[in-house]
Amino acid sequence: MERKGKNCTIRELARYVGLSTCTVSKVLNDHTGALSIPESTRRKVREAARELNYVPNVNAQRFFKRRSSVIGLLVPPQEEMGHNVFHDTHFVDILSGIEKALSTTSYNLLLLFNRPEYKAGNRYEAMFSSGFVDGLLIWGAHRSEGYWQELVELTQPRIFLTSMPDFSPDEPLHYVASDYEQSACGIVSRLKAQGCRRFCWLAGREDTSIISQLAAGMARAGVTLEESAIRYSDYTEAEGERLAAELLEHGEFDALLATAPQLARGAVRYIEAHRLPVQVGSFDGQRGTRLMSDHYISALTNDFEIGLKAMEKMFALIEGDTDMVQMKVPVDFTADEGAKENVQF
Known part of the structure; x- marks a missing residue:
């Protein structure tokens, strides 16, 4: 034949x-x-x-x-973020890691926007029960949004990326994220090695799970901040410059911590314009987006690795692995020319 x-x-x-x-x-x-x-x-x-x-x-x-060979990637809609998801370079690098993991499999990725009209009922459970997806990756979760509880309670394969909702320690929450506690501990330790002792913090948005992790990392390095030394805001350079002026007006601080590089850049612009003796460190940078003009020390997240590891763990869950996925991906550090190197943590 x-x-x-x-x-x-x-x-x-x-x-x-x-x-x-x-x-x-x-x-x-x-x-x-x-x-x-x-x-x-x-x-x-x-x-x-x-x-x-x-x-x-x-x-x-x-x-x-009993498989669809489809992994869903759930992200916030544009109106919630203030811009489209591809504007976020962390997300783009995570997506690159996901693509790498998928390239050797028969699986496909389906991008799902978590629009307001979908945030009620049992939509996520229905996705699994109908065979629409085999697993779900969730990026951009805010702590206080109650509808995430449905995702937390699912028994099907689902993994949160980078940020997580509030949840009870008894609940089985799978996640892969940057080690923000290591990031904060490393940055604060480096600034202390340069002689800094009085810290303030441009924390960004309060409703994110990384805030508590960063605070824990600072505490590991021996720094606990009063609320008066903390400012919350959007992650913009304008907010960084405005809030740096507010915090540094009376000369109380010799070190300013920033959750995001945009905040750090705005703060540096104010500090350099006013020739203030204040050092700056950022908890959340990327090697590919760091600028020559970034005169501050920074942690560098490995978002590609987050995407890659999340997909590898997702495949294992789909195949029946019962181990909890709770992975923190280590960060690297870079420093300004004047920073002291070889600090041990």
């Missing part, structure tokens, strides 16, 4: 080997029922499939494997 250049159907393949289509499907889809089929028969089916250039039917595979 010569079929070069032409695909055969499963019915044609079954007729060729003299078996039922059900038996052939079980063999080709590695169905659990195939274990009762003799190895010689399974080998015969696979050899015939190669010989006849059999191409599997995607829908049939999904039926037998």
Whole structure:
């Protein structure tokens, strides 16, 4: 039976080997029922499939494997973020890591926008029960938003990326994130090594899970801040400059900490314009977006690794791994020319 250049159907393949289509499907889809089929028969089916250039039917595979081969990536809509998700370079690098992990598999990625009208009911549960997705990655969660509770309570594979909602320690929350506690401890320790002792903090948005992690890292380095030394805001250079002026007006501080590089850049602009003896450190930078004019020390997150590891862990969960996924990806550090190097943590 010569079929070069032409695909055969499963019915044609079954007729060729003299078996039922059900038996052939079980063999080709590695169905659990195939274990009762003799190895010689399974080998015969696979050899015939190669010989006849059999191409599997995607829908049939999904039926037998109970899989969609689709991973959903849930992100906030543009109106919630103030810009589209691709404006966020952390997200873009995470997406690159996800792409790398997917490149050696048959899985596809589906981008889902968590619009307000979808934040009620059991939408996420329905995605799994209908076979729409095999797993769900969640990026951009805010701590106080109650609708995340549905995602936390799901038993199906789901992993939060970078930020997480508030949850009870008893609840099974899977996540892969930067080690922000290490970031804060490292930056504060470096500034203390330069002689800094009086710290203030441009924290960014208060409703993010990284705030408590950063505070814990500062405490590890021996710094606990009063609320009067902290300012919350959007992550913009204008806010960094404005709030730096507010905090540094009376000369109380010799070190300013910034959660994001935009805040650090705005603060540096104010400090340099007024020639203030204040050092600046950023907890959340990226090597690829750091500028020559960034005169502050910075932690550098590895967002590519977050995306890559999250997908690897997702595949394991889909295959039945029961271990909790709670991974913190280490950060690196860079420093301004005047910063002291080789600080041990």
